[in-house]
Amino acid sequence: MRRASTAADEPILRIRNLHLEFHDHGRPEVVVEDLSLTLHHGEILGIVGESGSGKSMTALAIAGLLNRHALDCGGEILFDGIDLLHCGRATLRRYQGDEISMIFQEPMTSLDPLQRIGMQVEEALRIHHKVLSAAERKEAAIRALGAAGLAEPEQVYAMYPHELSGGMRQRVMIAAATVSRPQILIADEPTTALDVTTQAQIIALLRRINDEDGTAIVFISHDLSLVRQLCHRVIVMRRGVVVETGSSDEVFLNPRHAYTQSLVDAIPKVVL
Amino acid sequence: MATIRTRSLLARIPNPRLFCVGALIMLAVIALIVVGMVWMPYEPTAMSPDRLQGVSAAHLLGTDKMGRDILSRVMYGSRITFLVALGTMAIGAGLGILIGSVTGYYGGLVDEVVMRVTDGLFAFPTVLLALVIVSLFGSSTLNVMWALGIAFVPSFIRVARSEVIRCKHLDYVKNARLMGVRDARVIFVHILPNVSGVVMSNVMIGFNNAVLSEAGLSYLGIGSQPPFASLGQMISEAQEIFFTVPSAVLGPGLVIVLMVLGFSLMGEGLRAAERRMA
Numbered sequence: 001m002r003r004a005s006t007a008a009d010e011p012i013l014r015i016r017n018l019h020l021e022f023h024d025h026g027r028p029e030v031v032v033e034d035l036s037l038t039l040h041h042g043e044i045l046g047i048v049g050e051s052g053s054g055k056s057m058t059a060l061a062i063a064g065l066l067n068r069h070a071l072d073c074g075g076e077i078l079f080d081g082i083d084l085l086h087c088g089r090a091t092l093r094r095y096q097g098d099e100i101s102m103i104f105q106e107p108m109t110s111l112d113p114l115q116r117i118g119m120q121v122e123e124a125l126r127i128h129h130k131v132l133s134a135a136e137r138k139e140a141a142i143r144a145l146g147a148a149g150l151a152e153p154e155q156v157y158a159m160y161p162h163e164l165s166g167g168m169r170q171r172v173m174i175a176a177a178t179v180s181r182p183q184i185l186i187a188d189e190p191t192t193a194l195d196v197t198t199q200a201q202i203i204a205l206l207r208r209i210n211d212e213d214g215t216a217i218v219f220i221s222h223d224l225s226l227v228r229q230l231c232h233r234v235i236v237m238r239r240g241v242v243v244e245t246g247s248s249d250e251v252f253l254n255p256r257h258a259y260t261q262s263l264v265d266a267i268p269k270v271v272l
Numbered sequence: 273m274a275t276i277r278t279r280s281l282l283a284r285i286p287n288p289r290l291f292c293v294g295a296l297i298m299l300a301v302i303a304l305i306v307v308g309m310v311w312m313p314y315e316p317t318a319m320s321p322d323r324l325q326g327v328s329a330a331h332l333l334g335t336d337k338m339g340r341d342i343l344s345r346v347m348y349g350s351r352i353t354f355l356v357a358l359g360t361m362a363i364g365a366g367l368g369i370l371i372g373s374v375t376g377y378y379g380g381l382v383d384e385v386v387m388r389v390t391d392g393l394f395a396f397p398t399v400l401l402a403l404v405i406v407s408l409f410g411s412s413t414l415n416v417m418w419a420l421g422i423a424f425v426p427s428f429i430r431v432a433r434s435e436v437i438r439c440k441h442l443d444y445v446k447n448a449r450l451m452g453v454r455d456a457r458v459i460f461v462h463i464l465p466n467v468s469g470v471v472m473s474n475v476m477i478g479f480n481n482a483v484l485s486e487a488g489l490s491y492l493g494i495g496s497q498p499p500f501a502s503l504g505q506m507i508s509e510a511q512e513i514f515f516t517v518p519s520a521v522l523g524p525g526l527v528i529v530l531m532v533l534g535f536s537l538m539g540e541g542l543r544a545a546e547r548r549m550a
Contacts, residue, residue, distance in 0.1 A: 063450055097451030110443040114465050120444075124451045176451075 011038035012079065012183055012216060013062070019074035020057055020066070020240075028072070031057045033240045035075075039184065042214040044207075046231030046248070048224060048263070054240040055220045059188045061085065062218065063102045064092040079184075098128040101177035105189040107169035111161040118157035121145060121176045128180055140179055148175035149205050167198035171205070178209055185209065186218045191226065203230055224267050228252050236260045287541045294537025301530050305354055308347030316340065316348040316501055324516050333519040336510060346523045349501040354531065356417050356495075356502070357482040363421025364482075365475050368428020369464075376433035377440055377459050387433070390426040398423045399485055406494050413496040420485050424478055431474045435467035469542065476539030480532045487528050503528050 020032040032054040039045050047055045060066050062077055064084055077084040079100065084092060101124070104110045111120055121141040125132055132140070138157070145153035148171040161169060170190060177185055187206065191199040203226060209215050221227050227234060227248070234251045236244040236259065244257040255261040313332070314320075320339035327334050333342035375383040393401065398420070405419035439445060440463060448462040464471075487504030489495045496502045503524040510520035 065446060065450055093452040093454070095452070096449075097453070102447075102450050104443055104447065106443055110447050112444040112448075112462060112466065123448065123453065127452050127454075127457075173447075176447075 011040050013039040014078040015058075015062070015075070016078070017075035018058065018061060018077065018085070019072075020054070020061060021072040021074075023072060031240050032061070035237075035240075035242055037235055037242070037245070039216050039218065041183075041216060042210065043233060044210055044217045044219055044231045046227035046234040047218065047220045047237060048222060048227050048234060049237035050222060052239070053237040055237050056188055058237075059102065059186050059218060059220050062184070063100060063186055064096055065102075094128075097124040097182075098180050099182050100184045100186070101180075101182040102186040102188065103170070103173045103177050103190050105192050107166050107173055107193060110173050111169055113161055115160075116157070117145070117159050117161065117164070117172055118142075121157075121172065121179055124176065124180045141175070144175040144179040145172065147209075148172070148178070149201065150175070167194055167201070170194060170198075170202055174202075174205060174209070178213070178215065181213055182215060184216050184218065186220070188220045189222070190219075191221070191223070199226070206230065224252070224263060236263065289541075290537050291541025294534045294539075294541060297530050297534030298538065301350065301354070301527060301534060304347060304527070305351045308344075308351055312341075312344040312347050314341035314344045316344040324513060326517060327519055333523045334517045336517065336520050337513055342506075342517070342520050342523050345501040345506055346503070346527055349503045349506055349524055350527050350531075352413060352496050352500070352502040353483060353486055353504070353528070356413060356420070356486045357479055357531075359417040360420040360424060360482040360486070361475055361479050363418060364424025364478060365428050365471075367421070368425045369432040369471060371425070372429035372432030373436045373459050373464060375429075376436035377455065377463070379437075383433075386429065390429050393423075393426040396423075398481070399488055402485065402489060403492075403494065406489070411494050411497065413500075413502075416486060416489055416495040420482055420489070423485075424482065427478065428471075428474065431471060432467070435470050436463055439463045439467055473539045473543045476535050476542065479535050480539075483528060483531050483535075 015035060015037045018032055018035040020030070022029045022031060035054075035058060037045070047058065049055045057066075061073070062084065066073070073085055075085065079095065082091060082095075084095070111117070118138065118141050121144060122137045125137045125140060129137075142153045142157055145156050150156050150168060150171050156164070156168070156172070161172075164172065170193075174190075185206075190206070191202050194202060206217060206219070207230060210217055219227065219231055231248050234244075234246065234248050235242055236251065236257065238259050244251060244255065244260045251260060252264055255264050318340065320335070320341075322331070322335055323337055323339040325331055325335045331341050331343065333346065335341055336345070371386060375386045396404075401423040402416070402419035405422060406415050409415045409419075436459070445458060445462055448458050453462070486495065486502065487507070490502045490504035491508040493505070493508065495505065506524040507521055510517070510524075514521050
């Protein structure tokens with residue numbers, strides 16, 4: 001659960017010189033090089049870049065989901081004074097799902113087909129807040145489902161994933177990720193698999209979660225117009241390197257780097 | 273609630289007819305066993321002067337060369353065979369699924385070592401491996417169960433491992449790990465239920481093999497010792513009187529066939545399910 005007061009200017013997440021390198025294909029492959037960023041309380045940070053630019057790897061590193069066997073990692077990811085990159089699995093698990101949550105690109109496969117929605121939304125509470133009774137968990141889950149914009153959350157609670165549409169599943173994912181009111185929500189292309197109107201609703205939902213709960217969001221996307229709408233600050237990545245960073249307005253209205261310029265130029269004008 | 277659940281479960285079996293026929297056959301066999309536990313026409317080990325009698329009202333399946341009632345012995349023997357097969361599956365599938373899913377989930381060096389040992393065990397024919405174990409520890413019904421169980425472990429390690437590996441990179445499993453779920457819970461709550469279809473149909477096939485292996489072992493004279501009967505042993509003893517009292521072979525043989533057929537059909541009914549899902 002959220003700490004009562006975090007100084008507004010103190011970043012809740014600080015990444016210093018993150019370096020990720022794969023070794024599982026013979027020759028080493030650098031996927032993220034010397035990346036540094038800060039995330040402030042209540043901020044929405046966008047990470048944009050083309051496929052293979054290392055934006056998803058950065059997200060997985062923050063979430064602690066990297067397979068540490070096949071990987072060489074340097075630098076540090078500081079959250080709450082702890083280096084998430086090098087701490088033990090047990091320490092990491094304390095934060096995962098409770099303080100740091102993540103939603104994925106593909107809502108169709110992100111839910112366990114054999115478990116009811118309620119069970120899956122409650123999972124974070126079941127793991128991290130063992131003091132809650134079953135009834136309290138259910139109440140919290142239904143509240144989260146409602147807050148994620150699902151009409152009739154009680155019914156959804158008892159349903160199976162195959163009974164829901166893609167947009168509804170993504171809402172369920174968001175409910176599951178926010179049920180324990182995390183400080184950081186990582187959204188890895190959460191709208192890519194959805195149609196445009198659902199996209200807009202999900203974006204509005206993320207903005208509301210940010211507004212109402214003060215949850216900091218790392219929003220990863222290659223859709224620049226969405227990033228422009230949603231994010232306060234933007235990081236542009238290319239081939240594992242940060243090429244530009246700044247406020248959303250700065251980057252989009254005044255791109256300094258040629259690559260950013262070409263990305264901005266690639267946005268269809270009708271949308272902007 | 274319960275009826276809805278059963279109905280949806282049956283509806284999920286794509287070939288319910290096949291499954292039901294198998295289940296009916298199994299029910300008949302189980303009925304025979306259960307009746308045998310409560311009541312048998314004669315004591316299965318009691319000898320009498322009426323030796324080598326054919327089918328009659330007094331002895332529905334005749335008597336063997338020591339005058340023991342064959343129907344009673346079949347009832348008793350089916351119980352032994354069935355229980356040995358169940359125990360074998362509990363040991364083989366239990367250990368195999370446990371080991372396979374854990375090594376499959378973690379991978380790495382331990383996985384590699386376990387798989388090579390498994391490959392080594394695979395090189396032995398199941399019955400031969402069981403024979404070695406039984407001759408080391410002595411011949412008894414319980415030892416046969418353990419021996420067959422251990423001999424069956426490798427095949428379940430393989431199945432469970434490959435299924436867990438297929439499943440562990442799926443998004444919802446990643447998602448569970450992301451929630452800070454402990455590994456044991458990820459394996460047993462989030463992965464195993466989703467691979468149960470494949471694993472269960474393997475258990476059913478394994479049960480058949482267990483019935484046949486038990487029958488084979490007791491035919492070879494290993495396993496439950498005379499005068500207590502198991503089906504394979506009865507067939508083995510009866511082969512010299514086959515032409516005098518055919519029912520001495522056909523009776524126990526039929527029960528073995530029914531057991532295997534029943535489980536095969538049930539397994540096949542479930543297996544079609546995977547094909548449709550895939």
